[in-house]
Amino acid sequence: MSTDQVDRGGGSSRGSAADFAFARLWSVLGPLIGLGLITGFFAFLTRDSGTFLQLATWRLIVVQTVVLGIAALGMTLVMISGGIDLAVGSTVALVTVVVTLAVRDLHFPVALAIVAGIALGGLCGFINGSLITLLRVMPFIITLGGLKIYRGGAKWLADNGSVYVPAAAKAPWMSHVLAPDPEPSWLVVAPGVWTLVVFGAIVAFLLRYSILGRRMYAVGSNEATARLCGINVSKLKVLVYTIAGLLTGLAGVMQFLDLGGSGDPTTADGLELQVIASVVIGGGSLSGGEGTAAGTLIGCLLISVLNNGCVHAGIPNASQDVIIGAIIIVAVTLDRLRRAREGV
Amino acid sequence: MTEPLLAIRDVHKAFGANRALAGVTLDLYAGEAHALVGENGAGKSTLMKILSGAHRPDRGSMTLDGDPFVPRNPREARRQGIAMIYQELALAPHLSVEANVMLGQERTARGLVLRREHNQLVRSALRELDHAEIDPQTKVYRLSPGGMQIVEIARALVSNARVVILDEPTSSLSGRDAERLFAVLDRLRGRGLAIVYISHFLEEVERVADRVTVIRDGATVLTGMMESLTTHDIIHAMIGREPEDLFPAIASEPGEVVLETIELAGMILPKRVNLNLRRGEVLGIAGLVGAGRTELLRAIFGLDKVRSGSIKVAGIAASRGLPSDRIAQGIGLLSEDRKNEGLALNLSIEDNLTLTALHRHVRRGILNLKDRRSEASRRLMELNVKAAGPKQAINALSGGNQQKIAFARLLHQDADVLLLDEPTRGIDVGAKAEIYRLIRELARRGKAVLMVSSYLPELLGVCDRLAVMRKGVLGETRPIEAWTEHEIMSQATLESK
Known part of the structure; x- marks a missing residue:
């Protein structure tokens, strides 16, 4: 018995294995090409001064990517599993305040306060995930609530102003973590950047080579299928939001260091939108099931290059926003066109 | 026999190297229910897409009422009286039955929607389909799958469709809803509409259709009166071999x-x-x-x-x-x-x-x-x-x-x-x-x-x-x-x- 008669017409000719391999390559290659084009564009705009392609500029750009990048790695996990987290910016602000107060008022050593800050981020994520699964309310709404609550909490704790770690309590290494010119110099880039790279590699590995990672894609792609295959979807979501929260906590710690060891309840306002933009530019999808760590990091770098390039080229702040907005639309549109061509 | 309402002659269509249609011929007469059967991938969906204007044929001719018929897009096909009812219904669940039926064919005067006329049109269409119990103001998501299908058919009626094409219409229906659907189709036929009925269920095809066309590998391999063919003949034509095994x-x-x-x-x-x-x-x-x-x-x-x-x-x-x-x-x-x-x-x-x-x-x-x-x-x-x-x-x-x-x-x-x-x-x-x-x-x-x-x-x-x-x-x-x-x-x- 044969099925030679079957499937000759409609179905199976689309999307050969080669196409599919290309599609996967393209998901990282696309953002990379975008990054190259934008870099070239700013190098051209600033060709008279020639400063844009200097090592010093890039050391700064990568340092400016650290907070965004670490938070975006967490968001990548959340979005792959079909969720979203709008509370990222508020969580970062809350963490800067709590770390500072832990040192100032509770006399924690800085290192311990940092651990507490990361744990606080994890707790915020755990709360988000638990509410989403227990109340069965859309992640958009729950984390929108979180956005206001965590921000409000930060303002309340800090009494509406910035708070500072006393000079005496500061550790000498605090200023090195995000220093564009690192010590020792063989590090080439700041330790904070290396932290980002290491976590990027961990997330990439998790997504590709762990059961948990494959399950995140499955839940984001089709929850019902995941359930059918024995995955405890609620548990997995809580876990994903918690891991993402830990990463957001780490991003908050980096922001605390970037602020020179202080907490600011108004900092990182709107960070979540930049984070979501990075994930989307990097091939993630708001409907879940897609995204990679590498793509996200390229997306983050692209946004940093834009921010920095605009400063170099003397483009005003307002235009920067317009350009970033346009790039998000172009990136996602190109992605959709590619999919339509593949018949996905 | 009279002239066919819709005549499809030797239609070919290729996507790249893939020949989806390689000579489909089908005559559709007013007042008949015509079953179209074939395995998945035989070319049924490509043919439907050509009829609905989503694709254009490479070769072959199509006439509607004797005039050349080559719709360039779905709107044009619909305007000429071809109504498609897809397996996955195209309804807006949160809108009312009336709003769904009238969507895209609103009656207006000076830019304003004529609500009363809408209501009358929808009521009379539902009555004609023997489903007067459906309230035009009900939200569509409250209807059973069978009720939703009736809404789609009512939409076709209001648009004065002459050809109604149904793709696997019973796949989500219970036995009773399916029976009611068949009764509705009989009524449509009585009004002189032509029905193309696509289904995998040969028992249904026997119940619904007057004639049947089997396509295999993109070409028509069998056309005949339903009563002169056995299930065995049809399966044999579909798979190109004996169905015993x-x-x-x-x-x-x-x-x-x-x-x-x-x-x-x-x-x-x-x-x-x-x-x-x-x-x-x-x-x-x-x-x-x-x-x-x-x-x-x-x-x-x-x-x-x-x-x-x-x-x-x-x-x-x-x-x-x-x-x-x-x-x-x-x-x-x-x-x-x-x-x-x-x-x-x-x-x-x-x-x-x-x-x-x-x-x-x-x-x-x-x-x-x-x-x-x-x-x-x-x-x-x-x-x-x-x-x-x-x-x-x-x-x-x-x-x-x-x-x-x-x-x-x-x-x-x-x-x-x-x-x-x-x-x-x-x-x-x-x-x-x-x-x-x-x-x-x-x-x-x-x-x-x-x-x-x-x-x-x-x-x-x-x-x-x-x-x-x-x-x-x-x-x-x-x-x-x-x-x-x-x-x-x-x-x-x-x-x-």
Whole structure:
């Protein structure tokens, strides 16, 4: 018995294995090409001064990517599993305040306060995930609530102003973590950047080579299928939001260091939108099931290059926003066109 | 005979190197119901897309009422009187029946919608379809699938359609809704509309159609009056070979009981079900849509809540359990809804195939992708799946090949007890035959199969024993020889004596 008669017409000719391999390559290659084009564009705009392609500029750009990048790695996990987290910016602000107060008022050593800050981020994520699964309310709404609550909490704790770690309590290494010119110099880039790279590699590995990672894609792609295959979807979501929260906590710690060891309840306002933009530019999808760590990091770098390039080229702040907005639309549109061509 | 209303002559269409249509000819007369049958991939959907203006033919001619008919887009096709009713209904669930019917064909005066005229039009259309009980102001999501279909047909009526094309219209309907739909189609025919009826169910085709056209490999291979053709003729034309070997005679030896339910009841359905499933047998459950058969499988598998009763797996009480527990106990479920539940359509074949038992490819906590890929490749060969490779996305496959992947996942999981819910729904005859063979083969290897189906010939052809479920109550299990189609239907539909 044969099925030679079957499937000759409609179905199976689309999307050969080669196409599919290309599609996967393209998901990282696309953002990379975008990054190259934008870099070239700013190098051209600033060709008279020639400063844009200097090592010093890039050391700064990568340092400016650290907070965004670490938070975006967490968001990548959340979005792959079909969720979203709008509370990222508020969580970062809350963490800067709590770390500072832990040192100032509770006399924690800085290192311990940092651990507490990361744990606080994890707790915020755990709360988000638990509410989403227990109340069965859309992640958009729950984390929108979180956005206001965590921000409000930060303002309340800090009494509406910035708070500072006393000079005496500061550790000498605090200023090195995000220093564009690192010590020792063989590090080439700041330790904070290396932290980002290491976590990027961990997330990439998790997504590709762990059961948990494959399950995140499955839940984001089709929850019902995941359930059918024995995955405890609620548990997995809580876990994903918690891991993402830990990463957001780490991003908050980096922001605390970037602020020179202080907490600011108004900092990182709107960070979540930049984070979501990075994930989307990097091939993630708001409907879940897609995204990679590498793509996200390229997306983050692209946004940093834009921010920095605009400063170099003397483009005003307002235009920067317009350009970033346009790039998000172009990136996602190109992605959709590619999919339509593949018949996905 | 008079001139055909719609004449399709020798239409060809290729997508790149892939010839989707290679000479389709079809004459459609006013007032007839014309069945269009063929396996998946035979070219039915391409033909429909050409008629609805989504594609243009490469070669061949089409005339509507004697005039050349080449719609350039769906709007134009609709304006000329072609109404398509797709398998997945195109309704806005949160709008009213009236708003859905009038969508895109609003009657206006000075830019304002004429609400009263809308209401009258919709009412009279519903009356004409003998569904006056549907209130035009009801939100569409409150309707049954059958009611939704009526809304689509009402839309076609209001637009003065002359040709109504229905693609697998009964796939989501219960038996009674399907009967009502057939009555509606008879009325449309009486009004002089021409109906194209696409279906996999030959029994339905016999009920509905006056004439039938079979296409295979993109070309018309048979056209004739329904009453002059037998089911055998039609199947033969569809698959291009004798249908005898559709149900392979692979004997199996029943062994010990592996699954037992005692007075098992779900939250609503099923009600107090007792059943025994043995190794090496295929136990079929027949019944109408909505009788609670799917709910029974889901309750056993732990996907739906169990109200009372108990379940024993291999003689051990295992009443409460999540799907993950059931999987660990060696039970696997094949979902009836391949697209929404059975498969994650935008993930790859290998991701879908291995999702349940990923742990089998883990070495020291790390997923061995190479190992996983080679196993997926092997499964694809084993089940004769037409795919470019394990990395291909599921949604590029035909329905039959998708179903084989869903099946392959149960094999990969190494399930001992297979709960199969409508295992051949929406797949072509060739793939069906392969799935029947696979089910019998699994029974021969000592697996236990519990199979729910609404397609009686396959239950009678594949199962060793069978029981009928009616309104959540499972009737007596008897050997398959003791059943006839008539006997099953009467148990499924009649009040118990």
